[in-house]
Amino acid sequence: MAVLELPEWMALAPALLLAGTALVLFLLDSINPRSTNRTLFAGVAVLGSLSSLAVAVWFTAAGVGATGIENYGVIDLMGGQFIVDQLALYFMIIIAIVTALVTVASHDYLRDHTYQAEYYSLILLAATGMSMMAASNSLVTIFIALELTSLPSYALVAILKDNRGSVEAGLKYFLIGALSSAIFVYGVSLVYGATGSLQLEDIATNLDVAGEMGGLLGLGILMLIGGIAFKTASVPFHFWAPEAYEGAPAPISAFLSSASKAAGFVLAFRVFTTAFPVAATTEVIGVDWTLAFVILAIVTMTVGNFAAATQENVKRMLAYSSIGHAGYVLIGLAALSAEGGELVMGAAMMHLLVYGFMNTGAFLFVALAEYWGVGRTFEDYNGLSKQAPFACAAMAVFMFSLAGVPPFGGFWSKYLLYTQTINAAADNTILLVLAAALVVNSALSLYYYSRLVKALWIEEPILERDRLAQPTGLYAAIIAAAVLTVVVLPAFGPVADAALEAAAAVVA
Amino acid sequence: MMIEALIAVALLGALVTFVAPNRIAGKLAFAISLVPAALSLWLFAAFDGSGNALRGGELAFESQAAWIEIGEYSISWFVGLDGISLPLVVLTTILCTLAIVSSWTPIDERESQFYGLILFIEANLIGVFSALDFFLWFVFWEAVLIPMYLLIGIWGGPRRKYAAIKFFVYTNVASLVMFGAFIALVFGLGDSVTSFALPEIAGAMLDGGPEGFFGLEGTTLASVVFVAMFLGFAVKVPIVPFHTWLPDAHVEAPTPASVLLAGVLLKMGTYALLRFNFTMFPEQVEMYAVPIAAIAVISVIYGAMLALAQTDLKRIVAYSSVSSMGYVILGLVAYTQFGVGGATFQMVSHGLISGLMFMAVGVIYNATHTRMVTDMSGLADRMPIAVGILIAGAFGYMGLPLMSGFYGEFTIFFGAFGSDLLDYSPLFTAAAMFGIVIVAGYLLFALQRTVFGPYRLETDYEVGRAPLHDIAPMVVLLGLIILLGVAPDLIFDMITDAIDPIIQYGGDL
Amino acid sequence: MAATATGPFGFAPAIAVFPLVAFVITLLFGRHLPKKGALPGIIATAGSLLVSLVMVAAVAGGNAHHTELYEWTAGAAMSETGAETISFSFGVLIDPLSALMLVIVSTVALLVHVFSLGYMNAEGETGLPRYYAELGLFTFSMLAFVFADNLLMAFMFFELVGLCSYLLIGFWFRTKSAPSAAKKAFLVTRFGDYFFLVGVVAIAATFGTVGFAGEESFVTAAETAIDNGTTLFGFDAETWVTITGLLVLGGVLGKSAQFPFHTWLPDAMEGPTTVSALIHAATMVAAGVYLVARMFGYYALSPTALAIIAFVGGFTALFAATMAVVKDDIKQVLAYSTISQYGYMMLGLGVGGYVAGVFHLMNHAFFKALLFLGAGAVIILMHHEQDMWKMGGLKDKAPVVYYTFLAGALALAGIVPFSGFWSKDEVLFDALAVGLEQPVILAAYAMGLIAVFFTGFYTFRMVFLTFHGEPRSETAEEPHAVGWAVKVPLIALGTLAAVAGFANLAPVANLLGADITFLEFWLDGEYGYVEGLTYHAYHETVAFEEGYIGSETTTMLLSAGLSLGLALAGAFTAHTLYNVPEPARHTRKLGGAYRVLKRNYYQDEYQVWLAEGLTLPLARAADRFDQTVIDGVVNGTSRISLSGSNAVKRLQTGIVTNYAALLVGGFIGLLLVLGYIGGWFA
């Protein structure tokens, strides 16, 4: 297989391709700063993200990171600062897909926007950071990748400089982000203090020497959790999310709520499985850290779903729902200490993948609505299906899929998560509470998701609208996302395998 | 691959219809729906299965393909028919075709979407009755909700939004509970099962049952799961006191949706009860026989009493469905060949009869634009044929001999009366049987007020005879009802053949 | 012994099939046929009559017939008596009883069809195809019920007959009263049928068979069970037989309009008079009594059941007769007399007088059909006026009607030598004979005896008011003419009413010692019969012993004289009161009793109250409970969660420093929890 001939650093190709594309965009911009040739920029960005996707898929197929005779095993670079395994590739794929969808959609969304190139290059830089997060294997690289993701995101959220909403969103995102990263870094310093290392495997090996500094280490771990909770928009670090998602341009909301969340979770998965194996850590800090995630999961899904239930603004509802979904995924970490935990984590990863389609699609529909200028609330959406049946059908697909109703991809990920949680509950009964919370919340989510479907399909329009345009890019992205969401149901086998292998890669 | 063909035709048909222009959608959907109907009839003719699908019976048209591997467990595409599911599949395809025809008159906006959804629901219903892998079954089971939600919501009556969301959320919560319980059971069974294929699980339940799960004894777990699943299905059936979504949904839903709702969707619940609770848990059935029978009797009497208090024809029929489903539960818990067989027969029979009733009410509504018993009088004067059929349907509902309803009820009563498993079975049976008096009461009251007496209806338009394409489906249904009433063994033989393996354990055979 | 389907018996099903075909034809093409579809019915019933007569001949030829036509369903069912499987089927049982009944039914049906030509067609009714189709369906169900060979089949056609009764009573559905009467009729009988169905299910579940005849009949099974002292459903066999028997009796009381289920019959007179004649006098109402006779062997096993039957019968006879006294509507009088007469039959059967009961059933079928058709004729004469006080003096205007009606009246009143006398007398004699040993039966007998007086009275009150005296309205002055279609059936039935009694001249036979009790022989298996279904077979099982005053003959003469005397007394009273040019109402003489009688002892009131005063409010209460409590819980849940949602989203104040604070606060909370568990602060 051709992977052999490549030099090792090429293993990071998916991330590097994204970075390269970003630079190309800068170059193009510096050649002609006045240019607003959006087709060119968007095209380049899409090309870049797609190529990164292709490479990542090719690596996975080729068996990079997979163990076994004809596979190439895990590739680690720079003395273990980076590592490319199934987990990394899996998330690189998610990120690349979301980036592609978002960039395609942005083509129309940004039609009369002056800073085309910056926009796309920022997106791609953020994407690069996320891919790096997926691959980074030491707290240093993790922190750098984190910031590489965050800083462009701040700018992107606030990119509509004359739109108060966008600016306010940017501000809040930035302030909370800065605070969280400060906490994260302090946590890093504490962990370093306790173990004397920043490289994840070494941390794990040095845990025993950290004996007397158990408290410090515990505090450090907690602070790391905080930093990650910020990225994944989990309670109590979620406060930025509703505003940021609501204020930001819709494609950016899609990007952050899907890709950025996924990246945050890959960090969590890697750090907490590699650096702090439950048993060993528990000996040192005297408490099973999964407990923290149990609490976070329950609180997060409850806050997210309940707050979403009575929103009037569609985008904000989606924002809260994405918090709720963060709560679902957190179960993957909460169950780690239990037997069969890797399956739960695998299910969580599946959910992140499917979520990548359906949530992105949902936000892109909001982008379409903003493009039409029909308004932001449920009432404004009333009866859209009369004018745009296909887009609305796609939106219905996203909503039902988010609610976990078959025949859409969301069903599998959600119910497999549910299933595996129950399975793990055999070993750790507290997870039953999680399962119960899952039931209650998904019932509630059903209510507000179907509320949007009701607005689109059942309600009569309040005021007469004239014909609605059909922007190619947005439509393409939305339909693509919808098709993926539907197709992934019958074709869920490979997804499940990939996710489970990815989980197996870190949970040894 | 026949079943796949059935489902595929319906699904593709749904897509085609969805994009077809509105004016041809109805006819197109009808043409498409004829294919599954014909196919299913062919399946009926060519049926070569024997025994029960979950008890190692000989499956007809079986096909299985690996789908998803998760942990040690494998999920697969696994479909097949036995004597219980085949009649229900045929019922589904036929009712869908007739429902499509019966909606030509009432549905006058967004036709293509409407008929697309009907075909979509048909595909899923076929799936529900033929799937033999838990996850596959659950996919179809849940997927039915979406089209029904939209059918009620878009084409429904004034309170349609409330009804639609209520139906959607209520039934879905029930499914979640049931799902969790069953999953716990599967994991509780331990290494003896490695897939979610129902036959395997049923087999494992027989030899040994669950080893226990999160600290519960095996038998305790089984009981907990049994109860949880029973509650989950009770909402779908529905059984008192989980029935309140039904009247709302029925009253608001457009006629064809009501036909499918009462005709097939309610049967999903009883079918699932039979497949899961009453097949996999013989011991628990015996343990909980008396309470379940009590609930059944309450459903019968209470539902009938509620129907007696209604003045909206659709509400009357809706509540009487609750009542009829009570009979089915009684038959199931009797756990005798006639009891369970009669219950299964009653599923089909009630599907036909309630479908007929809703169609007749719909036809009257099309003509009079009202369903209120108090608003109309002497309709027989203006629309004799439709009214004649309505009366026939009503008597079918009352269990008139030589119509399928009587056979279903009689066999249930007979099977329940002599049941060894159920204590005080004669008392329960006699109590439930009193339903046949109340049902006569409210139906005859309704008939007397609406179709008889001097013609009186405040309308500014002419109330005339119903068009042929409204009458035809009802005639077909009536024919089937009488056919099954005179020659029940057409399906009863295959049903009992599939029932016997179930009731060998615990039941008396 | 029973010969299997050979020779003429092969045609037995045709008896029922003819009317069924007529029903289908009339239903589909009725409006295109001449006479609005009357002809198919007439032809079919004629055919049925013919075949029935063939059956009688065949039975007389010493054969009987019992065969299964079609197995409805079969399956495994463990019965109390150990049968492993059960089969429900449709079969034909032609024995003396059913053959006789077939003839009766098809005769009356034929005559009524003919009469309808004069009664319905001539009056230019609309919806006649419906009328004739329903008549056909009725005839089919009734005949099939008669030759049913098992209890379930009997029940099924019993129900179908009820349906037809409902439809025919409601024939004039554009009126308000007819539909309500139809509903009442069906509901009341349905209430009885509920018990009947429970009985059927119980018998099937107990004995594993529902057959009437042969070795595998439930009667035989019950006998063996009692002999072996088996316990059935926790009762000893005889008690259980009594219980099930009484359950089935519920259906009988409903259909035969016995107390307390008699209330529907008078209302049923809302239907066309022809229908009243066919269904609510001669045939359907007889179905109940016929059923008792059909499964008499079963009741014979339980003296209790028999005693109850007898008592209810006697009571109903008197009860209804008293009510008939004060009715002004000619059809109402007949309706109550019908109830009363069926009381006699029940009395007869209840005391083990199988022959007597059947005998009276036969006679009554003829003379009551006659009376109703006569009434129909009168109603034609009177341009659909039914109030007897508006009639009078029709004697001379319509002699045929008068004399035939008179024949019927004499039969009804039980005046020698008309048919009614013989059968009623035999019933009363049997009752007396048993009564002398059984006080309960004696009471029943007494009531039956008193009823004879009232019967005589109201019968002749009716005759006098209708035909004698001066016309009391101008329609009575020049009545509408009646055609042959009316007269022929009247004459035919009139003759029958007069002579039918000679089928069983028991007293005469006893006096002369001549073997002229033909009916008894007929039912006793002198000719063809089916094992176990014969008079003496029953007589052996019945546990009553009989006592006599002096010798049997004296007793017989005594009771005969007594009843005849009372009948004549009643007739005479009527004569004195009403057979005058200008009869007046004598209600004042009755005083308070009058209102009670007029209101039918408030029977309807309490039953209506049960339905509308009790059940309906109960239902409404249940509905309110359902809407508020049960549904309230559902909606309440959602309302609570939504308000919770409103609370939760207030967390998001929009002020970023609050966010920071909450964030830190949450973090510290987490820290405290884990730190406390982990003991970091130690």
Place this chain on the structure above:
Amino acid sequence: MTVDVQYYVLLSMAVFCIGLFGVLTRRNALLFLMSVELMLNAANINLIAFAFYHGNLTGQLFALFTMALAAAEVAVGLGIILVLYRNFRDVDVTVPTTMRW
């Protein structure tokens, strides 16, 4: 003479808490930023102290990265504060509350 590591930790914690206090109390965006810088530097103190304690350079190296990133963060932050001022005519972080609940 050497100072025990825990004193450094105490110092850094103190600085961190001061920064946190600032974050929670300051309404001026710039002061908010500075407070965050304080917290970051508290981390740096830790890192260097522990690097000395453990005798490896990883910590110091990481401290350098942190400073660089802090600078970048401030740059972006200032940009945002700029547009904030342009839109709200104020740099008070509690002013922008158009989106809530």
